[in-house]
Amino acid sequence: MPKLTDTYARAYDCCDRILTELGRFPTIDLIRERIGVNSPTTIKKAMNEWTQHFAEQHFDKLHRPDIPVTLIHSVEQVWKLAVLEAEKAYLDKEKAYQHSLAENQAVLVQQQQEQQTLKAILRDTDTALAQAGQYSQALQQQLNGQQQENAELQEKVAANEKQLQEQHKLMQEQALRWQQQQAQEQEWFARRLSEEKQFLEEKWQEKIQRQAQQIAVLSESETSLRQVCASLRQEQQRLQQVLSKLDQGQNKPHRFKIKSVPGNKPSR
DSSP states (O other), X not given: OOOOXXXXXXXXXXXXXXXXXXXXXOOHHHHHHHHOOOOHHHHHHHHHHHHHHHHHHHHHHHHOTTSOHHHXXXXXXXXXXXXXXXXXXXXXXXXXXXXXXXXXXXXXXXXXXXXXXXXXXXXXXXXXXXXXXXXXXHHHHHHHHHHHXXXXXXXXXXHHHHHHHHHHHHHHHHHHHHHHHHHHHHHHHHHHHHHHHHHHHHXXXXXXXXXXXXXXXXXXXXXXXXXXXXXXXXXXXXXXHHHHXXXXXXXXXXXXXXXXXXXXXXXX
16 A cells, blocks of 8 residues: 555545546646645655546446446445545554654664763773773782781781880889889888987987086076075165265265175185
């Protein structure tokens, strides 16, 4: 079956109208004027097929005189209507197919673009993977170097720990000796302090005793001095009395014998 288009269907229908209205066979110019489309090839194709169909109909009428013309005409009308409906359905399906095809082509173009994008991404990914592989190798080498350094450091740490343990042991022994020496020195200092304390206490007691003796001597001297002072006061009073008598008019010379004060030597 030939491919049907909207121009073809309109040209095919126009052939029946021209025959009915003008009573003559259609031409390309008549059809073009009525449908308003200048497509001679499509119009010619529709016109030829309409002519062939018209000839087949009249050929059947001539070879079947027993069938009424009205029935044949009705069957032709029904057949024509069925053909038109089929053509319309075909055109609808053709439009849907064309629309679906356009959408699929658009999707295909989009998928091709996405494919190109994915290819570019894949190339970039391959490049990134290659770079990552190189970087991974470099990291692996660096890791191996660090592991070797860690092993060396662990050996050094083990040696340092051993040395620290030995030093700690020596320090403990030295601390024990220092504690023993300190205990001995503290004991010696305590004994020395006790001896010094006892010596100082004895010296202090002796000093206190000497001071007590000196205080006793000073007390005795003070008592003697007080007695001398009392005697001197008495003598002073006596002399004052004598002088008073002399002042009262006795001009005679008198000789006084000064009594000696206890504890004092007489003056010559």
